[in-house]
Amino acid sequence: MFCIWFDDLEIKHKRAIIAQETHYDPWGLELVGIGRQGLNRFTFNGQSEKQANLADGKGYFYETDFRSYDATLGRFHAYDLMASGYSGITPYHFALNNPISANDPTGLEAKDWIANKKTGEITWDEKVKSKEDLAKSDKKDTHEHVGKTYTQVNEKTGETTYGDQYGNKHNSVPLPEITLSAKKPSVYDPAYHASTSPTSGEASVGYALIAPVIVVTLLPAAAAVTATSIINAAYCAGVWVGAKAVQFGNRVGSWFKRIKKVGAAKGGGAALRGVDDVIANPSLLEGKTLSEVQNILKNTSGWKEGVMTKTRSADKGWTMHQLNSKGTDVTDLYIQYHPGTHRHFNGNPYWKVSSGKNGVKSFEASK
């Protein structure tokens, strides 16, 4: 592998300004109390346009490609054009009445991505609309269910592939948690002024964006980053990536795809709020004490806490493993606190984080 070593490098990802934030229940009903209202109407499912209810002007519905959808009822207003394939269910259903595991962004039909177990190749399957469909198909032994969308990072090249809900593959990743709209801040904010201003074209389709800002500075500590860590840092910030930021993401991907991680990258500035933050940005644990981290991560659903029982020392450390959906196996995601032994580094404790495709990283802890 071709390696570039940077002796004095730090990359900071500054949060952009959030002008609109929309939260939903699984059916798409807005949770207004915890959101922030804005002018963007293309919200639920990314491309469903929110419309006022013409009857009383109070409610709303979403306009999809094929039908309008009422999130209050959890039903489409019009008959399903694909209803012949779903004889056992109302033709007005949304996502097979199961919006937790299925989706229907167009109002037509929900299909899924599946992965070849041996080769890892991910393909769009017209016949698979759920995990149950795959279990009944002739591909059940050779393939595993992926979902409506997926993101894959090539470990060798650093290139990212995103499969959307329409069966298209892209070489960039949308970040769907928060929608940003352009709004000039009332006070000077370097994050806003250093970014590219949204163009009128973007504003006309409802995606007015402020691109995230990357600042590269020189530091005394040796550090380097991978393309995936940058992408994860962006995920952490919860920024919607539109046209500009997709270009940005591609640039970052190609820029860093030849750079190999050589040490502990410094924290990206994101807060430690839960286990997802640690997995996305393991360096958040650097310098943290065991109790600090335990207070935040304890009782995380789907994760099992334990101690490093195999060592003989009195302080047995602490581990946290992610369990699979059945709760029968661990995945390769874990967080571990080593209490230290006399033979290394003055017996100081350290953290180890395995974040799956982003590999395993260690950081010094505080006692």
Added chain:
Amino acid sequence: MEIERYYKKLIASLKLISLNFNEQREYFPEFVDVPFEILDTFEKAFMLLPQLVELNIITYKAIPNLLRLHNLVNMELKSVDFETLEAEKLCNSEEWNKIRELSKETLNFMDEPFGKPDNNYI
């Protein structure tokens, strides 16, 4: 996908165990307990083994050796010397060399070449 990554983690951990101590320590930062991390890398990969066996990814011939390695690694982690011996002395002991040999044999059974482990999976 995950399963492919699990397999690569197992192979990388076996390759790591097979190396001599001077090569092994190169894979870890200076502030960690290297002997523990070498063994723990294998133990973490071993926890993923049921999912690999279930999909017939591991050859039948390699499974007994993987179980033996798991037992030997556990015995080392629990040994009275583990916390007290210096890293170099510990990792060049007869027991560790036995573990190295067994690991090489397991790689052979799995038709995997010896050599440097992929740092992305350790």
